[in-house]
Amino acid sequence: METGALPNTNRDWNGGKTKEDLEKSNDNHYIDPLPFIRNEEQCAVITAYLEHLLEEQPSELRWCVTGITGTGKNYVMKILHGITMLWTANAMSSIITAPTGAAAGNVGGSTLDRLGKFKRLATEDVSLSKSGNESEFAQQQTLLQNTILLQIDEGFMYGKRLLG
Ligand SMILES: Nc1ncnc2c1ncn2[C@@H]1O[C@H](COP(=O)(O)OP(=O)(O)OP(=O)(O)O)[C@@H](O)[C@H]1O
Structure with a gap:
């Protein structure tokens, strides 16, 4: 590392x-x-x-x-995840995401799309806030407002369409 x-x-x-x-x-x-x-x-x-x-x-x-x-990156991610949830006594305070379902499953996280309830189209360049149902997006924002740690595994796979 x-x-x-x-x-x-x-x-x-x-x-x-x-x-x-x-x-x-x-x-x-x-x-x-x-x-x-x-x-x-x-x-x-x-x-x-x-x-x-x-x-x-x-x-x-x-x-x-x-x-x-x-080299133990995922191992550390899981430890930071646990520390954060214990520190805040809040299971939503730490989030692990990855670009694909398989990668997310590997680290016990979810994809950003699932987390944010995005409905992106493969062909269209849509911004994050407009890519799904706006009220669902707002609900998710409320749910995540106490999140203090966001860890992204295999982050290089995210393009600027999603995070740019
Ligand atoms: N400090 C540690 N003590 C015991 N086992 C460890 C430690 N760090 C890593 N491991 C073990 O080593 C293996 C590889 O670690 P890990 O999956 O975290 O690596 P990685 O760098 O995330 O790999 P990749 O890039 O392929 O995802 C795993 O089985 C993990 O449980």
Whole structure:
């Protein structure tokens, strides 16, 4: 996974002390923020997201996480999804989408078309807000107003017709 563009993730969970420091001083209270993840790059993404949630006034965050196949991108997506739902206690606060039904099924998400109830035509260039039933679209907007995380898998497959 490529994480070079991520914000600095050095949150100090242990008062500036390393695990070794704490062991030497017989203090066993070392906090490992992500004990269940042993992959550094995955840790960097998840920790950066946690830090973002902890910000008093979180700014809008737009990330593109890339990596060759099998590097654990979907694994991280699912963790961020779970963290967000727990953090907000709202199942609609996090959404995972993908361009095709098969890709969406793979990550436990849905297609943007299904999510937004769009009825796009294969041949016509229609904008997002006009591509479906407008009242359904408005209902969906209301439903999604507490969504704080939108993750798009295989995002390169979306053209400017949908997201442009
Ligand atoms: N930190 C981890 N601990 C345990 N298993 C992991 C971890 N990260 C990834 N895996 C496992 O490795 C496999 C590949 O991960 P994943 O599907 O997330 O990769 P990917 O980068 O999304 O692949 P693709 O680009 O093909 O969709 C999966 O079986 C996943 O469960």
